[in-house]
Amino acid sequence: MATRSSNGTERPTQLPDYVVADLLAHDRRRRALEILRERDDPVIVADLAAAVLAAERDQSPASVDQEAVEELRRELYEEHIPRLTATGIVAYDSLKGTVELQRPDLLSVAD
Template identity: 50%
Template sequence: MATDTYSTELPSDVVADLLATPRRRLLLATLARADDCLPVATLAAHVAAAERDVPVEAVGPEERRRVWTALHDEDLPKLVATDVVAYDSTRDAVSLSRAARQLKGRLE
């Protein structure tokens, strides 16, 4: 009897594409350090701070909004489509999915 196997491994070219931008690497690293789901607004503040190498408190509202918009428009759709992150639209929050396990080692 043949069994169907489903691999959750992402192809290496997809992994390379997902990690191609510094913002996505920062986003994924921030989620990897989080214990739970993060609101996208919180994630945007942390990514903006990391991009500028400043404390989160030093990131102004305009910069937070700019990064929030970029995450929604550019980064999250790609990460959700590849099942690397799960998006909760009710809470506007994200968390890592199982497929993200294969990326964690490349984020450090």
């Protein structure tokens, strides 16, 4: 999401504080955003799910149970990614199955 300033340059649209707070209120969504912030490239959703679970369980992503990864991948697809793409915080590439952070500036609210 972006708007054009008076000089024609794009600038991010400001989201209301209550929207940002709501998006960051869910632990898994916040953790997923933090992981995306640490990476410069788009992340495959299944890899993001494994990273979120690994962080929750203090494990390596490779040691996380694949059934749990699939469950969280589905949760990300159905619940979190749609909310984050609708607000422009992330971009989802359905052809590649990747997600990428677009608005790291909004994560400073959680810091």
